[in-house]
Amino acid sequence: MKFFRLVLAQLLRKKVRTTLTIGSFTVALFLYGLLVTIRGAFSGGADVAGVDRLTVINKTSLIMPLPFSYRDRILRVPGVSGVTYATWFGGVYQDEKNFFPQFGVDKDTWFDVYAEYVLPKDQREAFLRDRQACLAGKSLAKRFGFKVGDRLPLRGTIWPGAWEFNVAGIYEGNRPEVDTTGLLFRFDYLEERRQFGKGTVGWYVVRLANPDDAVKVTRTIDEGFANSPFETLTQTEKAFATAFAKQMGNIEFLVMTIGSVVFFTLLLVTGNTMAIAVRERTGELAVLKTVGFSGPGVLALILAEAVLIAGQGGLIGLGLAKLFTLGGDPTRGLLGTFYLSWGSLGLGFMLALGVGAVAGILPGVAAMRLRVADALRRV
Amino acid sequence: MVRVDGKGNGESLIQVRDLDKKYQRGSEEIDVLQGLNLDVDKGDFVAFMGPSGSGKTTLLNLLGGLDLPSAGSITVAGDEITHMSASKLTAWRARHVGFIFQMYNLIPVLTAFGNVELPLLLTRLSKADRRRHVEAVLGVVGLSDRLDHYPRQLSGGQEQRVAIARAIVADPTFLLCDEPTGDLDRKSAEEIMDLVERLVHEHGKTVLMVTHDPRAAERAHTVLHLDKGVLVEGAGGGA
Numbered sequence: 001m002k003f004f005r006l007v008l009a010q011l012l013r014k015k016v017r018t019t020l021t022i023g024s025f026t027v028a029l030f031l032y033g034l035l036v037t038i039r040g041a042f043s044g045g046a047d048v049a050g051v052d053r054l055t056v057i058n059k060t061s062l063i064m065p066l067p068f069s070y071r072d073r074i075l076r077v078p079g080v081s082g083v084t085y086a087t088w089f090g091g092v093y094q095d096e097k098n099f100f101p102q103f104g105v106d107k108d109t110w111f112d113v114y115a116e117y118v119l120p121k122d123q124r125e126a127f128l129r130d131r132q133a134c135l136a137g138k139s140l141a142k143r144f145g146f147k148v149g150d151r152l153p154l155r156g157t158i159w160p161g162a163w164e165f166n167v168a169g170i171y172e173g174n175r176p177e178v179d180t181t182g183l184l185f186r187f188d189y190l191e192e193r194r195q196f197g198k199g200t201v202g203w204y205v206v207r208l209a210n211p212d213d214a215v216k217v218t219r220t221i222d223e224g225f226a227n228s229p230f231e232t233l234t235q236t237e238k239a240f241a242t243a244f245a246k247q248m249g250n251i252e253f254l255v256m257t258i259g260s261v262v263f264f265t266l267l268l269v270t271g272n273t274m275a276i277a278v279r280e281r282t283g284e285l286a287v288l289k290t291v292g293f294s295g296p297g298v299l300a301l302i303l304a305e306a307v308l309i310a311g312q313g314g315l316i317g318l319g320l321a322k323l324f325t326l327g328g329d330p331t332r333g334l335l336g337t338f339y340l341s342w343g344s345l346g347l348g349f350m351l352a353l354g355v356g357a358v359a360g361i362l363p364g365v366a367a368m369r370l371r372v373a374d375a376l377r378r379v
Numbered sequence: 380m381v382r383v384d385g386k387g388n389g390e391s392l393i394q395v396r397d398l399d400k401k402y403q404r405g406s407e408e409i410d411v412l413q414g415l416n417l418d419v420d421k422g423d424f425v426a427f428m429g430p431s432g433s434g435k436t437t438l439l440n441l442l443g444g445l446d447l448p449s450a451g452s453i454t455v456a457g458d459e460i461t462h463m464s465a466s467k468l469t470a471w472r473a474r475h476v477g478f479i480f481q482m483y484n485l486i487p488v489l490t491a492f493g494n495v496e497l498p499l500l501l502t503r504l505s506k507a508d509r510r511r512h513v514e515a516v517l518g519v520v521g522l523s524d525r526l527d528h529y530p531r532q533l534s535g536g537q538e539q540r541v542a543i544a545r546a547i548v549a550d551p552t553f554l555l556c557d558e559p560t561g562d563l564d565r566k567s568a569e570e571i572m573d574l575v576e577r578l579v580h581e582h583g584k585t586v587l588m589v590t591h592d593p594r595a596a597e598r599a600h601t602v603l604h605l606d607k608g609v610l611v612e613g614a615g616g617g618a
Contacts, residue, residue, distance in 0.1 A: 002500050002509075009488040287484045290445065291498045291545065292473020294466055373446040376480070377436075 007304045014277070018309060021273045025313020026320070028266045029352055033321020035255045036344045040177070041329075041337050042251040052211045053113065055240035056204040056221060059231040063088075065200035066230050073224060074204055079217040082207035084109035087190060087200075091154030091163060093144070100140050101182040102154065103202075104190035113207045116178045123148065123169025131189050133168035137180030139329065141170045152183075159194040176339045181329075205237070263355055270359035274306050278363035285367050286375030295368035302364035303357055310356025311349070318348050380420050381601040383610040387418030392553065392585055393442065394418055398451035400437055400608075411437045413608040415451070419553075424579045424586045426599035433605040435589040436557055442587060443476045443555045444468045456552055473501050477546030481558035483538040485530040491517065491541045492526040498549040516544040519582075520574060536567030543574060553585035554578065560595050572598050 011018050056074065058064035065087070075083045089102040107128055111117055119127075119135065126148075127133045136146045146152065150167040165185050173180050191198060208217060218234040225232045235243075278285070285298055293301075322340050329338035385396055395417035402409045411434040419425055427435045440446040441453060444460050452461045460471060485494045492513055499509045517523055520540040530538050539559060546554055556575065560568035572595050578584040588599060596602045604611045 002506070005493065006489070006497075006500070009486075009493065013488045283484060284486050287480075287486065288497070289469070290443075290472070290478050290484075292469055292501045292549075294469045297501075371446075373437075373440045376440075376445070376484075 003301065007301060007308060010305055011308060017273060021270060021309050022313040024266055024269050025310050025352055026317040028262050029314045029317025029348055030321045031262055032259060032348050033318050033340050035259050037325050037338055037340045039251055039255040040339060052208045053237040054206040054208065054214060054218060054234050055237050056206060056232050056234045059233040065197060065202060066204065066232065068199050068201055070204065074206060074221055077217055077220050079209055079213035080206050081209040082109060082113050083204055084113040085201040085204045087187060087202035089190065090158045091156050093154055103182060103184055104187040105184045107186045110184065113205050116174050117171045118174050119169050119171045126168040130166055130168055131186060132164060132166050134165035134183055134185035135169045135171050136167055137182050138170055138172045139180045140183060177337055177341060179337050263351065267355050267359055270306065270356065271362060274302065274360050274363045278302060278367050282370065282375050285370055286372045289370065289372045299364040299368040302367050303360040306360025307353050307356040310352045314349050314352025318345050381423055381425055382418040383416055383603060383612055385416030391418035392421040392456055394454045396452045398441065398453065399449045400441060401449045410608055415610055417610060419585060419587065421585050422579065422583050423601065424599045426596040426602045427589045427605055428596055428602060429605035434608050435605050438605065439555050439557055439587065439589050443478060444472045473498060473549065475552040477551035477554040479542050479546045479554060479556040479559045481561040483542045485538055485541055487530050490527050490529055491522060494541055495544045495548050497545060512548055516548045520544045535563050536570055539563060539571050540574065547578065553587065556586060556588040558590055559588065560590065560592055568592065568595065
């Protein structure tokens with residue numbers, strides 16, 4: 001701590017340069033925060049996927065349905081403790097640009113399998129009472145101003161016609177990462193009104209009694225429906241969500257590439273700054289060594305400066321990114337989740353410190369190896 | 380008592396024996412110091428004079444453990460420093476040597492207090508003890524009212540006083556002064572030399588000083604001339 005004043009004094013030597021370098025870190029870490037958030041939005045399902053859930057889809061394609069009769073057969077598979085199902089609706093609310101996902105779900109089992117959705121008891125009862133009831137996710141409700149009791153009209157695209165729902169409740173996630181941008185309505189209402197596809201569902205979601213049985217249950221389900229007109233592809237929910245996200249492109253790769261370029265550039269900028277900072281005070285470093293600072297001690301001072309710059313810039317950048325994400329999804333709900341987790345913030349901060357330390361190493365080692373007699377001769 | 384014949388009784392504070400220093404410049408080898416011997420007792424004040432390039436600063440650097448000799452030995456207070464590892468030498472330097480430079484070499488971003496405190500940061504002294512020591516030595520050099528001044532806010536003479544305070548704050552065994560008055564006007568130079576003399580006479584410090592200034596040199600007990608890498612005893616100082 002007693003050396004902190006020395007480090008701080010060195011940082012304040014060239015205020016503009018220090019500010020600009022901190023600014024570089026701020027911008028880079030702000031960008032990191034946004035990239036991580038966007039990556040999370042595209043792979044959010046994978047990140048929050050339950051380890052005890054499997055998804056069963058038609059082996060041919062996700063858009064092909066599965067018979068409703070499969071439900072009971074899946075439920076009888078050893079290791080399965082619950083089954084629910086859903087069907088993609090694809091309705092339009094007022095205008096096509098107002099896209100949000102809508103699912104017809106089983107009113108009795110959906111919330112048993114998806115424990116991360118939180119719904120007040122009275123709203124759940126209202127959902128069970130009303131055939132036309134629907135539940136809006138919190139983000140969706142906020143996006144369009146939906147309130148309990150509202151009448152919500154959708155224009156069917158897969159099943160044409162005007163569909164009307166009553167908003168019976170607003171569900172939330174038990175964690176910030178849980179996607180609440182969708183609309184859930186009762187499958188029995190869909191089944192009753194749709195003109196085709198009766199007796200089928202979009203996919204099943206299976207809850208496992210023991211997550212360790214995932215491989216065995218997956219195999220049993222798929223083998224049970226092999227060589228049937230509706231063969232199944234069962235996979236963990238995480239694998240399903242990841243595959244689903246990849247339909248939109250390899251966001252992970254894109255984010256990693258941009259992030260790497262940003263951090264590499266930052267490394268060069270900071271490294272150069274630290275090199276200049278060390279070079280222009282060669283004489284002072286020699287004085288420090290003269291009065292008894294060891295080589296490693298001088299190296300530590302240089303590293304501390306670099307890390308302090310990185311830490312400050314990182315904190316500001318990540319703080320701004322967090323504030324930005326708290327402001328909500330800038331696409332007004334197109335992204336499933338728009339949340340910068342504390343884990344990602346911590347990782348970003350560590351990355352910033354790491355870049356700072358690496359940037360300080362070369363000039364720091366040069367300072368450590370500085371020969372005092374030579375350096376003093378140059379003063 | 381200062382001797383340059385290598386026949387000291389072995390009880391001197393500083394003993395230099397057969398010291399050689401060579402520099403390599405391209406393919407050429409330059410002998411800066413050749414077979415140099417020196418004995419300096421505690422409380423001595425020695426001035427080294429000589430033409431530029433005669434090796435005065437090189438000798439000072441070797442005595443201060445800032446550079447290593449090509450041959451020979453230097454023993455200070457019983458410690459032979461010529462074979463110490465870099466880390467041991469650094470620790471030794473912090474404990475035993477106070478440096479005063481011609482250009483003061485203060486850290487411009489630190490106040491007078493911060494500059495003087497630097498050597499104490501390496502000790503186990505508490506913050507309060509460090510403050511007490513720093514204030515005391517700044518008092519010795521007459522700068523009690525300049526604690527919070529930055530080097531740019533001080534005159535050359537005051538900067539050198541701060542540098543002297545920094546050199547003595549850890550109570551080193553001896554002081555090495557490299558042209559301490561070389562960048563000062565006559566009046567300031569006299570004041571600095573008065574201060575150095577006080578350190579010798581009142582505080583019992585051992586001082587080895589390189590200078591071109593005959594007036595500064597005459598304050599020393601002994602003046603030694605370096606010529607072509609060899610020490611020659613000159614006229615005594617004013618003490």
